[in-house]
Amino acid sequence: MNEKNLANSQLGALVYDPAPESASIARIKSSYGLFIDGAFTEASAHEHFVTLNPATEEVLATVSRASDADVDRAVRSARHAYEKVWSKTTGAERAKYLFRIARLIQERSRELAVVETLDNGKPIRESRDIDIPLAAAHFFYYAGWADKLDHAGYGASPQPLGVAGQIIPWNFPLLMAAWKLAPALAAGNTCVLKPAETTPLTALVLAEILEQAELPSGVVNIITGDGSTGAALVEHPGVDKIAFTGSTEVGRLIQQRVASSAKHLTLELGGKGANIVFEDAPIDEMIEGIIDGIFFNQGHVCCAGSRLLVQESIADEVLRRLVRRVEQLRVGDPMDKNTDVGAINSAAQLARIQELTAFGEREGATRYSSACTLPDKGYWFAPTVFADVAQSHRIAREEIFGPVLSVLTFRTPDEAVAKANNTNYGLACGVWSEKGSRTLWVAERLRAGVIWANTYNRFDPASPFGGVRESGFGREGGRQGLEAYLNV
């Protein structure tokens, strides 16, 4: 059988009719205020911005921009709640609030999934099956810790830090909120959370959930805004702890600013993950793992396996299968239940992806992009694989944060490790092999906070996540995730 016909025939195949999730489930309001001291309030300067559906460029809602004064109000509210209420609430009671929140997220999961997909552009299958269930699971997991902190391994009666300022990114909006809030609250801190500018909506729905859970006023404050709002939160003297997830550039600025204060800091920053494929890998699952590694969430994943390091002996075969598989990816309407790859989150992010991929071509890498048809409106980028990439190419070094994979080769395990570690980042890596001893040998030597063996992009509240070197410090998830919010 002709190879090409086979690949093409898979496209024509069983043509799935559109299976759209209903947008009306989202119940998005036309405008949102700031959630401060247990209530939605108008921003002091009456400034607003809009959040778009990146798949259609339609306006979803108007959102308030928190000014310095609003940040101050939120921090004061959090401080007051910390001193008067939360620090006097027993661990067992805190646990019950967190369990409640977990249950409420589960109850409203379909609504949250739809809101997330509309606001972020990620496929509904992912928000429904991954983001929202994991967010609930995080609250469920940390709920159980709230009254067991003595047993967390940091000594007896570990104390909270106080008020935590938390700044989260746009790639997993609700999940990142859960990663930040759940351990902070379990450890006894109060929070001021700032969602990303382009994806504020699920955090605002979460604010409604906190109201339904009857969490005491001020324990969690959610303030929307842009970079200046985040900066004001970082600078605020009433904040004891900053937790930030985002780019290494911004993380660096935050660490510099926090240096002059006694604020505690954890950073979860960028990455350029290597997915290492040995010739004895389980090939079909490995191809799926490479696909998941880079095209999950349009590649808007700090731990994405954006560098494929493939053993030279199987490089051609892997590339051939990979390209065939890329063609099969269903790119388009994120609300369609059969969509694999959704919209790029913003025009700015799309521009960055386009700029870096143009570099890739100019630097001489061989580009293969899916021939999929992209919608006319919205921000889209076809899944792309670059072959013949050299270590020195920009596309092998810089975080693209999009659906773009760079393929490099290696000859020996030693060389694989050397190439994987040849980056200032160190968030995540993948290793594919049927030989356990070699996998562990490689895992031991990789400079990465997370190593997936024969799998990729798996997350769990019990599993610590975070980087080494310029991918940041501190862990989220697991027992280790408590350390970031305890004065130990």
Place this chain on the structure above:
Amino acid sequence: MAPEEIGVIIARSNDAPTIESEAQLRALLSGLSGVDAVGVEARAAKLATRSIKKSTKMTAIDLAISMVDLTTLEGADTPGRVRSLCTKALRPDPRDLTVPSVAAVCVYPDLVAQARTALGDANVSVAAVATAFPSGRASMAVKLLDVREAVEAGADEIDMVIDRGAFLAGRLGQVYEEIVAVKQACGDAHLKVILETGELVTYDNVRRASWLAMLAGADFIKTSTGKVAVNATPPVALVMLEAVRDFAETSGRVVGVKVAGGIRSTKDAMKYLVIVNETAGSAWLTPQRFRFGASSLLNDLLMQRLKQQRGAYVRPDEFSGD
């Protein structure tokens, strides 16, 4: 890089390798890539989330009906039972002639003649389970006689079982030779080789047994007899579909896949069709290359078909119980 350039990166031979020794066969099979159980199960589960709606669903239901090997394999089977099954096979819904016939009627060898008579020259095949089905525990002579008699009685397709004991004991050459011999005994009849994946247990075994059967000349590889605890599962089907895809690529010979046992609902059938579609590709979405070995599945497909047309759920009694 254009796909056609990628396609020629590897020069492939266009013939299935000729097996000359057990050692060669063993080397070939152990050279196949392993299967990661977690990965293959996750992939199958992900494909199961595909949402098949509207006209796709109608197309898929009709496709599934046309792929059914309508099966009765009971000790209590009688000529009467087989005749009524054949009637059902030809016209699954006598009120609606747009409903396609099923692919085949599958019976024990001694009932092949009755089935042949009932089906006449219609475009529904007679399939017979042979080779001491379901255990395969008989001498080679008995197995071959079983096959020859079924073919002589008019079987178009033979569903043989491999000797799982021999496979698990590592006597791969014996399994291979049995298939070769049965294939020869089949003459023009198509040979489906039942791997009984529930007894092979591991996905690695499923992949190796699939290749072994294909190398030995199978026209179809089939999951199960339906007579053991674990029958067809989506991940097993996925592994077998990967095998036929890769075998076609390396040898140029196309082999079909039959899933059998425990597939009762339209929803299940849709899952398998999606796996076929996204693994081996649409070229396999035909009764010539994919089959469901089932009995009660057919009525559920008919009910769902009518529901799609009427827009309301229908009673099971709308359709005959055959």
Place this chain on the structure above:
Amino acid sequence: MSDRLEVRKTYKLLVNGAFPRSESGRTYEVLSARGEFLANVAQGSRKDLRDAVVAARAAQSKWWSSSAYNRGQVIYRCAEMAESRRAELAEHVGLAEGVGAKQSAKSVARAIDRIIWYAGWTDKVAQVFGGANPVAGPFFNFSVPKPCGVVAVVASQDSSLEGFVDQVFAPLCTGNSVIAVSSERRPTPSILLGEMTATSDFPPGVLNIVTGVTSELAPILASHEDVDGIDLTGLDQSAATELHALAAGSIKRVFRSSAHDTSSSTRRLRTFIDTSTVWHTIGQ
């Protein structure tokens, strides 16, 4: 007083297992707490630190990949070496810190006991701060604390031995390599300790000690991009703030404290480890 003329020692740097003078050829005069001339100590330079970082980077993976048990043995060996030279250490602690013989002897004893505390930590760290994680899926998932890599230590200016020991052995015991800048005015106890590590089976480059002017040396380490972590204990608040900001350039792990820590807290130890979590599929 003996009529024999004392044989004096030249106090040198410890870089890559050797005891060089500063490549700059500079020395500075170190006085005792009472203001008497004690020694001309090597005044390390930018290039000495550069060499030390290169050596530390090269040594780190070997140090880390030796077994935790082995690292414990090496550190314990260092305590043995120190024990046999207690008198000498005590004399220098006394001179440096201006404390009496009794007090300096106690300080040395505590320092040696602290080394032993860390020797015992090497093969406990992974068990105490790592472990298996019960994830909701067919995966074996375990967390291992790994060293962050190369750690710079700006040693306590006051606590010439005890503080130095705590700062240096915390990152060493978890598998980091270290470049320490000794107390500017009280460097000699740390230099002696460095000599003892040379006979303790430490691979060359694992511990490097550079003496000199703190305000000149510390910023070089804080801004050095191939340094992964820094302990700023030996700096006052404003200098620490400034260097903390410099360290942010390469997202270093930063430990700040106003005084040396004698508690059983593991904060310093934890600052210079990064939890690495491995997932592996489970299937037959």
